[in-house]
Amino acid sequence: MRENAVEDSLTAAIRQRLTATGKLEPAGATLEVKIISMRLRSTTTAVLWGVLAGPDHLRAQVTVSNNGAVLKTFIAEANRTSGAMAGAGSGGRIEGMCEELAYSLIQQL
Numbered sequence: 001m002r003e004n005a006v007e008d009s010l011t012a013a014i015r016q017r018l019t020a021t022g023k024l025e026p027a028g029a030t031l032e033v034k035i036i037s038m039r040l041r042s043t044t045t046a047v048l049w050g051v052l053a054g055p056d057h058l059r060a061q062v063t064v065s066n067n068g069a070v071l072k073t074f075i076a077e078a079n080r081t082s083g084a085m086a087g088a089g090s091g092g093r094i095e096g097m098c099e100e101l102a103y104s105l106i107q108q109l
Helices: 005-021 042-054 090-107
Strands: 029-039 056-066 070-081
Touching: 005 029, 005 056, 005 090, 056 090, 070 090
Parallel strands: none
Antiparallel strands: 029 056, 056 070
């Protein structure tokens, strides 16, 4: 999965969490998501090797700005060691990590 697609998925997950928790962004606020590091095992590797192949990993920095002024910068990460059978293919695993990371970031608000 491309890094930009992961950033888009993570941004969507964060916005969804903000709405669900009632912590809506202030008017004029923007989110900037940067992937710091990412490792995503192929579905085949996850199925055949599972935990032995090491974890999937996602670490990102999110900066919240309002009218160009930085309000806060967060860093969070998510790791998954489940095989593809437990967490779907690579797309499902990355979506799960985006949700986990978004939850972690919202907890920092």
